[in-house]
Every structure is written in C-alpha cells, then in structure tokens.
Amino acid sequence: MATQTVARPPAQPKRRRGAAFWLGIALILAGLAVLAYVAWQFFGTNVVAHQKQQKIVERTESAWRSQGTAGASGTAQGVELDGAQALVRIPRFGKKYVMPVQAGVSEAVLAEGFGHFPGTADPGQVGNYAIAAHRVTHGEPLRDMPRLRPGDTVVVETRKATYTYRLDTDPDKLIVTFADVWVIDRLPTNPRGGVQPAQRPGQKLITLTTCAELFHTDNRMIVFGHLVGTTPADPGPGRPATRVARMSDRDALLDQVRTKAVVHGRVTLSSGKEADYYVDLRRITLDAQAAPLVGRVMLDLTAGWEYDAVGGLTLGADPVATAMLHAAAQQGRSLDAFVVRKEEKAHGLQRRVEGPDVRGRRVLAVEDTSTTGGSVLTAVQALREAGAEVVGVAVIVDRSTGAKEKVEAAGCDYLAAFGLDELGQSQT
Ligand SMILES: O=P(O)(O)OC[C@H]1O[C@H](OP(=O)(O)OP(=O)(O)O)[C@H](O)[C@@H]1O
Ligand SMILES: O=C(O)c1cc(=O)[nH]c(=O)[nH]1
Numbered sequence: 001m002a003t004q005t006v007a008r009p010p011a012q013p014k015r016r017r018g019a020a021f022w023l024g025i026a027l028i029l030a031g032l033a034v035l036a037y038v039a040w041q042f043f044g045t046n047v048v049a050h051q052k053q054q055k056i057v058e059r060t061e062s063a064w065r066s067q068g069t070a071g072a073s074g075t076a077q078g079v080e081l082d083g084a085q086a087l088v089r090i091p092r093f094g095k096k097y098v099m100p101v102q103a104g105v106s107e108a109v110l111a112e113g114f115g116h117f118p119g120t121a122d123p124g125q126v127g128n129y130a131i132a133a134h135r136v137t138h139g140e141p142l143r144d145m146p147r148l149r150p151g152d153t154v155v156v157e158t159r160k161a162t163y164t165y166r167l168d169t170d171p172d173k174l175i176v177t178f179a180d181v182w183v184i185d186r187l188p189t190n191p192r193g194g195v196q197p198a199q200r201p202g203q204k205l206i207t208l209t210t211c212a213e214l215f216h217t218d219n220r221m222i223v224f225g226h227l228v229g230t231t232p233a234d235p236g237p238g239r240p241a242t243r244v245a246r247m248s249d250r251d252a253l254l255d256q257v258r259t260k261a262v263v264h265g266r267v268t269l270s271s272g273k274e275a276d277y278y279v280d281l282r283r284i285t286l287d288a289q290a291a292p293l294v295g296r297v298m299l300d301l302t303a304g305w306e307y308d309a310v311g312g313l314t315l316g317a318d319p320v321a322t323a324m325l326h327a328a329a330q331q332g333r334s335l336d337a338f339v340v341r342k343e344e345k346a347h348g349l350q351r352r353v354e355g356p357d358v359r360g361r362r363v364l365a366v367e368d369t370s371t372t373g374g375s376v377l378t379a380v381q382a383l384r385e386a387g388a389e390v391v392g393v394a395v396i397v398d399r400s401t402g403a404k405e406k407v408e409a410a411g412c413d414y415l416a417a418f419g420l421d422e423l424g425q426s427q428t
Pocket of ligand 2 (some may be wrong): 277279280369427
C-alpha cells in the first residue's frame with residue numbers, strides 16, 4: 001500500500017515579543033492590582049472588620065459579665081486587652097447595631113470601630129465625649145450618619161453604666177474640614193457662628209465625626225448631642241450590690257404615661273377629628289409622681305436649644321411649663337414660664353401672653369400632646385406677635401398625625417419626648 005507523505009510546513013521563525021508587549025502586560029497587572037486594592041478597601045475590609053468588631057463586642061460583654069463593674073483591665077497601645085472601652089448602639093441604625101469604642105483615633109483603632117479622641121471627656125462626664133468612625137471601609141460604622149436626626153439617641157455602654165445621649169443637630173447641616181478641631185472642644189463654639197451645641201458650661205455632650213463624602217475627602221460630617229440618662233450597670237455575679245440599676249427619668253415617665261394617661265374608646269379631638277384612643281396628659285402633668293419627671297425630661301429633650309422662658313396655649317401647656325420652671329430651678333437655672341390665653345383678656349391688662357414679659361426673649365413653646373399642631377401654632381403666632389423669638393416647639397407625646405410637619409413648615413424645629421410607637425398605639 002502506497003503511503004502518502006504530507007509535507008510539513010516550513011517552521012515559522014519565532015516571533016520576538018517587544019518591549020511594548022511586556023509594558024502592556026505590566027500595565028494590565030498594575031491595573032488589576034489597583035482594582036484588587038480598591039475592592040479590598042471597599043468590600044474586603046468590611047467583611048474582615050465586621051468579624052473583628054463582633055469579636056471585640058463579644059469579648060467586651062463577656063469580660064464585663066465575668067468581672068462586674070469593678071473588673072480589672074489593662075491597656076496596650078490604648079486598646080483594652082480584655083475588650084473595648086465602651087460599646088455604642090444607635091437605634092436608628094437597627095436593633096443589632098453595636099460597635100466597639102477604643103482609645104485614640106489611629107488607623108488601627110478606626111479599623112476596629114469607633115475611636116475616642118484623646119483628651120476629650122469620658123462617657124457621662126461633664127465636657128464633650130468625642131468619637132470618630134469610618135463612613136466607608138473597615139465595617140463602615142457611620143455609613144448612615146446622614147440619616148441621623150435631632151432627637152435620635154446614641155447609647156454608650158461602659159463597664160460601669162449605660163449613658164443615653166440625645167442628638168441636637170442635623171449631620172447634613174455641619175460639614176467642617178479636618179482642621180476644624182473646635183468640634184471636639186469641651187464646649188464646641190462654631191467660629192463661623194453656625195451649628196453648635198447650646199453655649200452653656202457644665203453640659204455633658206457627645207460629638208460624632210465621620211467623613212463628609214463617601215469617597216476620599218478631608219471634610220468631616222459632625223453631629224452634637226447631650227446626655228439625657230444614666231443607668232448604672234448591675235455589679236455582676238457575686239459582687240456587692242453597691243449600685244443597683246435605676247430607671248432613667250425618661251423610662252419612668254414613659255411608664256407613667258402608658259399606665260395613667262392612655263384611654264381607649266371613640267373620642268372627638270380638639271381639631272374635630274375622631275380617634276380610637278386619647279392620651280390624657282393632664283393625668284400626668286398634674287400627678288405628684290409624674291410631674292417632676294415631666295420637668296426633667298422636657299429640659300433634657302430641649303437641652304440643645306437656648307431659651308429662658310417656656311409656655312404654650314392654655315390649658316395643656318401650663319403644667320408642662322411650670323414643671324420645667326421648677327426642674328430648672330432645682331438645677332440652679334433660671335427659667336420663666338408664661339401662659340398664652342386662647343383669646344386676649346377683655347379686662348384688666350388685656351394681655352394675651354400672661355407672666356413675665358416675653359418681648360425680645362428667646363422662648364420655647366410647649367404642649368402636652370400634639371395632633372394637628374394647631375394649638376401649639378396658635379401659641380407660636382401669639383408669641384411672635386408679642387415680640388418673642390420662638391426657638392422651637394417641644395411636646396410630651398406626638399400622635400404622628402402631621403403636627404411635626406406643620407410646625408416645621410411654620411419655621412420651628414419640633415421635638416417630642418415620646419412617639420406613637422413607644423405608646424404602643426397605631427395611627428387612628
Ligand atoms: O395639635 P392639636 O390638634 O391642636 O391638638 C392638641 C391639643 O388638644 C388638647 O387640648 P384641648 O384643645 O383639648 O384643650 P385644653 O388644653 O384646654 O384641654 C391638647 O392639650 C393640645 O393642646
Ligand atoms: O387632639 C386632641 O385634642 C388630643 C389628643 C390627645 O390624645 N390628647 C389630648 O389631650 N388632646
């Protein structure tokens with residue numbers, strides 16, 4: 001059988017790869033390395049940081065449980081060996097949100113959660129407890145900082161106590177450069193005269209700082225708040241109960257409102273609307289046990305505002321204002337009260353706003369409950385006509401039926417000590 005042979009093609013001369021080829025490969029590899037680095041920074045560090053932060057939280061809680069309030073601890077490079085200095089919870093960020101706080105603001109500390117600015121107050125102390133955290137990368141503890149609102153709480157737990165701070169400012173309204181260190185001063189005073197805490201010495205403040213934008217920036221977003229409650233920690237197993245857990249004023253007042261003031265049944269409201277429940281806060285503001293709590297809680301709620309007289313539309317506002325007057329006096333602070341009549345008095349001095357003159361003064365308008373906001377806005381209008389500057393509106397219970405929006409549309413900030421959710425009511 002004849003065999004066929006296939007002629008082999010002539011061997012190709014080997015092509016030599018030029019410098020341009022290798023340069024291209026090097027650039028691609030460098031590009032991939034940069035991409036990998038960016039991906040690591042933006043995603044990888046988050047995964048690792050979350051795991052690390054959770055471990056620190058667990059270690060901290062277990063150390064506090066086993067050693068009690070007097071437990072021993074040591075530090076290395078500012079970081080407690082047996083866990084964090086404190087744990088921060090921010091209810092607006094969800095029930096599961098808990099982050100460790102460690103001493104200093106070095107990269108190593110901030111990679112593990114919050115850092116506590118050296119030289120600033122400790123939690124619960126007079127002065128300014130100033131803490132910082134990343135907005136992107138390393139677990140992103142403050143990614144959602146712009147969602148925080150005045151009135152939100154920040155809860156700081158230490159081995160010895162739990163401190164509840166209430167935020168007074170809007171993070172979107174204060175962006176500073178990294179060189180603006182006044183924000184962590186004992187009593188921060190804005191050199192440009194903008195957003196700042198109330199300028200009263202002796203307050204217990206908190207400052208949260210993070211990056212102002214999601215990508216690299218030297219600007220910082222800032223929010224200020226003040227202490228509204230302290231609950232000493234349980235001393236731990238086998239330790240003498242020298243201090244027992246005590247309800248905060250706010251919790252005690254909420255308990256009083258829930259048990260004494262909420263009445264179920266069909267009612268017609270002041271606005272003429274109908275509802276399935278009524279919050280009769282006169283049963284609170286005129287109650288021997290609850291009224292002193294009203295004074296302290298409302299002062300705490302509005303500690304971020306500067307005013308020297310308080311009152312509102314008679315009758316609901318009257319005992320709220322006098323409770324605040326007495327609570328302020330107990331704290332060594334001078335606070336006048338006033339009453340806004342529903343109509344100008346036809347005889348006597350024919351005044352609409354009774355009490356010390358409010359002309360030219362910064363005043364707070366209060367209310368026991370707000371439904372439509374109509375009553376408190378009547379007071380705001382009368383106060384403005386009387387020459388007062390209304391710094392804000394504060395109510396004990398907000399029924400979540402549009403009062404906040406209406407008051408804000410009239411140019412006043414609005415704060416409520418309790419919302420509908422805390423009373424366990426739905427919106428009718
Ligand atoms: O936000 P609004 O829709 O205005 O409703 C709230 C108002 O209703 C209640 O007072 P009410 O009118 O019953 O009068 P009183 O204070 O004289 O009892 C309450 O004390 C508020 O003042
Ligand atoms: O809207 C109102 O009139 C109103 C509601 C409420 O819960 N409590 C109250 O005193 N007034």
